[in-house]
Amino acid sequence: MKRSIILLFSFLVSIFSLSAQEELNIVPGDAYIELDPAGGFNLWIKKKEGLGSIMLTDSSKDPEGREDSFTLRSFDYNEVNGDEKRVLNGEFLKQGEGYYFLIDSTTEMSPVFKEEAFRIYVPESVTYGYSWSREGQVAIGRGSWLNIRAFEQPYADYNGTYVDNPFILNMKELPPLPPIAMEEEGVFDEMASATEGEFYIADDGDDAVDKIADLLDRTEGPDIDLLLVIDTTVSMKDDVSFIRHKLVPIVKTKIASFEEFRIGIVLYRDYKEEYLTKSFKFESDLDIIQGRLNRISVAGGRDLPEAVYEGLYEAVNNFEWHASSRLVIQVGDALPHEVPRGTISKEMVFSDARAKDISIYPILLPVE
Numbered sequence: 001m002k003r004s005i006i007l008l009f010s011f012l013v014s015i016f017s018l019s020a021q022e023e024l025n026i027v028p029g030d031a032y033i034e035l036d037p038a039g040g041f042n043l044w045i046k047k048k049e050g051l052g053s054i055m056l057t058d059s060s061k062d063p064e065g066r067e068d069s070f071t072l073r074s075f076d077y078n079e080v081n082g083d084e085k086r087v088l089n090g091e092f093l094k095q096g097e098g099y100y101f102l103i104d105s106t107t108e109m110s111p112v113f114k115e116e117a118f119r120i121y122v123p124e125s126v127t128y129g130y131s132w133s134r135e136g137q138v139a140i141g142r143g144s145w146l147n148i149r150a151f152e153q154p155y156a157d158y159n160g161t162y163v164d165n166p167f168i169l170n171m172k173e174l175p176p177l178p179p180i181a182m183e184e185e186g187v188f189d190e191m192a193s194a195t196e197g198e199f200y201i202a203d204d205g206d207d208a209v210d211k212i213a214d215l216l217d218r219t220e221g222p223d224i225d226l227l228l229v230i231d232t233t234v235s236m237k238d239d240v241s242f243i244r245h246k247l248v249p250i251v252k253t254k255i256a257s258f259e260e261f262r263i264g265i266v267l268y269r270d271y272k273e274e275y276l277t278k279s280f281k282f283e284s285d286l287d288i289i290q291g292r293l294n295r296i297s298v299a300g301g302r303d304l305p306e307a308v309y310e311g312l313y314e315a316v317n318n319f320e321w322h323a324s325s326r327l328v329i330q331v332g333d334a335l336p337h338e339v340p341r342g343t344i345s346k347e348m349v350f351s352d353a354r355a356k357d358i359s360i361y362p363i364l365l366p367v368e
Contacts (some may be wrong), residue, residue, distance in 0.1 A: 023050035024150040024163035031148075032112055035304060037339040040123040040140070042080065045104075045148065047116040053105040054118045055086070055156040058128045058138070059145040059166045069147065070128040071156075072138070074100040080121035087155040102126065105154035124272070139272060142301065144169045187335055188362040191312075194350040197328075197359040205242025208331050208363045209250060215329070215361060216254040223260035225282060225323035229311045231332030232267045233301025239365050243331070244293045248286050255286075263289050264319050268311030268332075271341045273300035276307050277314040301334070304367075308336030312349045316358055326358040333365040 026045060034042040045054050056072045074081075077100055084103050086093045095101065102120050110117035122140055129135030138144065145168055153160035185201070192199040198215070202208040216226075228247075232240065255261040262282040269275060280292045308330065315328045336346070353360055 023048045024152065024161065026054075026148050026150055026163075026165040034112075036121070037337070039341070040121060043120045043122050044110050044112065045118040045120075045150075046110070046113055047107045047118060050152060051118075051150055052154045052160065053103065053151045053156050054120065055104075055149045055151070056102040056120060056122065056126075057147045057149050057164075059147040068133070070130075070134070072102045072126045072128050072146075074102060074121075074123050074126060076100065076123070078121045078123070080104075080119060085155050087153075087157040087159075090159070092155070101156075103156050105156075140169070142169060185364070188364050191330070191346075191350075191360050191362050195328075195353045195358065195360040197361045200361065200363045202363050202365050204365065205236075205239030205331075206246065208239065208365060209242055209246045211363055212247065212329055213250045213254065215327070216251070219325050219327065221258045221325070223323040224258050224325040224327065225262050225264070225319075225321050227264040227266065227282075227315045227319060227328045229266045229268065229315050229328055229330040229332075230296070231269075231306055231308070231311075231334060232296060232298050233269050233273075233306055233334070234298050235301055235333055235367060236365070237298045239331070239333070240296055240298055244296060247293065248290045251289075252286060260284070260323065262323065264315070265289075265292055266311050266315045267296060268307045268314070269300050270305075270307045277311050279314055279318060282319060304334055305337045306332060306334045307341075308332060308334070309340070309346050309349050310342065310344050312360060313344045313352070316349060316352045316356060321356055321358065326356065328353070328358055328360045330360060330362045331365065332363075333367050 030046045030048075032044050034044065036042060043056075057069050058072060059069070081102060081104055082095065082100055084095070084101070084105060086095070086101050086103050093099070093101070102122060104118040104120050107116040107118055109115070110119075124141070125137060125139050127135070127137045140146075145166070148165040148167070149156070149162055150165060151157060151160060151162045185199070189199045191197070200208075200211045202211055230236070230240065230243065251263070262284050264282040265280040267275070267278040283289055312328060312330060
């Protein structure tokens with residue numbers, strides 16, 4: 001299932017010709033994105049009178065006009081824009097073999113706008129320029145600098161008026177979004193029910209730690225292996241701070257009821273980040289555990305889904321479990337990828353957890 005998400009543009013000052021039409025200015029409310037399960041996203045631009053085509057370009061611009069800005073291109077063909085035509089200097093350019101321009105002149109019905117709109121599929125990585133000039137590749141995600149070049153004519157024909165709409169890409173779910181909230185709850189509830197765990201919704205990191213404490217109160221000994229699986233993308237900054245400062249002091253009040261108490265940690269981010277997962281093996285010394293929590297840093301998270309299943313798989317399969325009570329507590333604010341990016345699937349996580357008598361307890365936090 002694709003997820004429709006409001007696209008918040010941090011728009012820069014638009015640069016356009018003196019004869020530019022107001023209809024070619026793209027403003028917040030004219031655009032949204034739809035995440036693609038296979039990666040990347042679809043950029044939808046509302047069709048307006050006088051808007052004939054749109055094209056994505058890099059946002060670099062020489063103020064003296066001596067260097068060109070270039071159209072962004074996909075490496076591979078896609079059904080959305082792979083056959084779109086582009087005109088330059090009065091001639092149609094050839095699409096194909098790495099020259100799939102991010103362009104659209106053909107409108108279709110938007111499921112969100114409920115009217116005709118342009119659509120461009122934007123992959124996770126794009127290229128621009130040519131070997132005989134400035135060229136490069138760009139990974140697209142939160143914080144990317146892009147430009148929507150809006151044309152009066154179809155096929156991005158410069159013989160008509162055009163307007164540059166440069167912006168910084170910032171993806172954020174805007175409340176209220178009941179359908180998405182229900183989807184998230186369903187995914188995490190499935191994790192819990194498939195492994196005889198329990199699903200929690202927390203208000204923030206402070207509340208998440210309180211829920212961990214409540215879970216420990218309800219867990220019977222004599223021994224326990226507790227493994228924390230923590231989202232460390234940038235949206236978790238405040239929540240990780242609560243976990244860092246509050247978790248160990250609370251755990252100290254709970255361990256007396258167990259003959260043995262061990263804590264392990266798995267940190268996860270996402271593909272193409274600094275790391276996919278990072279592990280800290282089981283440890284009984286709470287001072288060592290506190291030191292590990294103190295060193296957690298947050299970064300990345302270019303798209304909304306994160307490597308949740310990969311973090312859980314690491315927890316289930318790469319630790320030496322031996323306690324009678326075996327708990328994985330996953331803490332994060334984003335869904336897992338609906339379609340696996342690598343070799344790990346949810347079915348693998350669930351079946352391996354059941355085989356080792358490990359229960360998964362997801363704690364879902366609000367998106368910052």
